[in-house]
Amino acid sequence: MPRTPVNVTVTGAAGQIGYALLFRIASGHLLGPDTPVRLRLLEITPALGAAEGTAMELDDCAFPLLAGIDISDSPDVAFDGANVALLVGARPRTKGMERGDLLEANGGIFKPQGKAINDHAADDVKVLVVGNPANTNALIARSAAPDVPAERFTAMTRLDHNRALSQLSKKTGVPVAEIRRLTIWGNHSATQYPDIFHAEVAGKNAAEAVADETWLAEDFIPTVAKRGAAIIEARGASSAASAANAAIDHVHTWVNGTPEGDWTSMAVPSDGSYGVPEGLISSFPVTTAGGEYRIVQDLAVNAFSRPRIDASVAELADEREAVRALGLI
Ligand SMILES: NC(=O)C1=CN([C@@H]2O[C@H](COP(=O)(O)OP(=O)(O)OC[C@H]3O[C@@H](n4cnc5c(N)ncnc54)[C@H](O)[C@@H]3O)[C@@H](O)[C@H]2O)C=CC1
Numbered sequence: 001m002p003r004t005p006v007n008v009t010v011t012g013a014a015g016q017i018g019y020a021l022l023f024r025i026a027s028g029h030l031l032g033p034d035t036p037v038r039l040r041l042l043e044i045t046p047a048l049g050a051a052e053g054t055a056m057e058l059d060d061c062a063f064p065l066l067a068g069i070d071i072s073d074s075p076d077v078a079f080d081g082a083n084v085a086l087l088v089g090a091r092p093r094t095k096g097m098e099r100g101d102l103l104e105a106n107g108g109i110f111k112p113q114g115k116a117i118n119d120h121a122a123d124d125v126k127v128l129v130v131g132n133p134a135n136t137n138a139l140i141a142r143s144a145a146p147d148v149p150a151e152r153f154t155a156m157t158r159l160d161h162n163r164a165l166s167q168l169s170k171k172t173g174v175p176v177a178e179i180r181r182l183t184i185w186g187n188h189s190a191t192q193y194p195d196i197f198h199a200e201v202a203g204k205n206a207a208e209a210v211a212d213e214t215w216l217a218e219d220f221i222p223t224v225a226k227r228g229a230a231i232i233e234a235r236g237a238s239s240a241a242s243a244a245n246a247a248i249d250h251v252h253t254w255v256n257g258t259p260e261g262d263w264t265s266m267a268v269p270s271d272g273s274y275g276v277p278e279g280l281i282s283s284f285p286v287t288t289a290g291g292e293y294r295i296v297q298d299l300a301v302n303a304f305s306r307p308r309i310d311a312s313v314a315e316l317a318d319e320r321e322a323v324r325a326l327g328l329i
Pocket residue numbers: 011012013014015016017018042043044047088089090091092109129130131132133134156157159160188238239240243
């Protein structure tokens with residue numbers, strides 16, 4: 001007996017991440033090989049033609065799990081019945097734009113989308129914000145959705161997590177499959193803190209295995225934190241396939257659970273854990289089970305990690321003040 005399709009809404013569907021993301025959702029990588037999906041694509045009016053073109057290509061793949069595709073330029077329509085909402089479309093920073101302008105422009109996108117989720121999404125909706133500044137965009141959307149439990153609004157730091165896994169694997173020579181318990185703390189920005197003090201490589205403590213604090217401070221952390229800019233420099237465009245892959249990983253893990261003894265990184269509304277002010281959408285180590293996540297508790301935070309976590313959290317607090325001043329939350 002086929003299962004009822006899960007409604008997956010994707011915003012910015014005609015963009016470069018959208019193009020890398022939709023085919024993997026439709027082929028079962030987001031929710032698993034037994035779950036049919038119905039795609040609901042949201043784009044701005046001028047990009048509807050391009051979204052139609054992508055939908056034609058999706059049709060041409062004849063994915064057995066794809067139960068249908070709807071395209072709209074109305075958030076109220078696109079989020080109607082959404083079980084999973086991937087908020088990818090955002091206003092990129094252009095020449096002459098200050099940070100406040102970017103936050104204001106994105107407020108114009110994420111506030112109405114949050115309201116549409118509030119009013120139209122399914123009761124079990126799970127939201128992942130990818131569009132930058134992802135954490136604060138998630139905060140704006142969440143604030144506009146008072147009837148949806150706050151913890152359903154998350155932002156993506158899984159790409160940073162995956163980047164950190166890969167860099168640590170290269171340094172130690174241990175395959176990524178044998179690395180566990182890495183953490184990204186804070187904001188998806190250059191202030192983020194990738195933490196290996198609780199990580200294990202092939203069953204050994206990663207920081208002890210590396211035993212090189214200079215590499216940590218001067219190579220690993222800046223490489224991971226500034227990888228987005230390095231990709232833009234190299235490719236002439238921001239990360240797309242790796243970002244789409246991370247979005248798939250984030251939702252797949254949220255729905256299907258973390259492996260025993262491991263955790264992942266997700267930016268989620270803080271409950272005050274680790275001194276992160278309540279309500280900020282900050283990256284934490286989390287375990288998932290039964291479609292819910294829990295922030296890993298009681299990790300010791302050492303003198304190397306504390307100021308780095310605090311700096312990224314302070315940036316998030318500043319962003320919250322800025323959007324509050326703009327009346328966006
Ligand atoms: N959190 C993360 O790790 C990462 C986040 N990003 C961010 O993801 C976002 C998307 O990146 P790309 O796909 O490369 O950008 P893109 O510019 O190729 O595509 C964005 C799409 O969003 C659409 N869009 C704009 N406003 C919209 C609205 N109100 N409703 C629906 N759609 C709208 C545009 O028409 C465009 O098709 C950017 O903000 C980028 O900075 C990118 C990589 C990693």
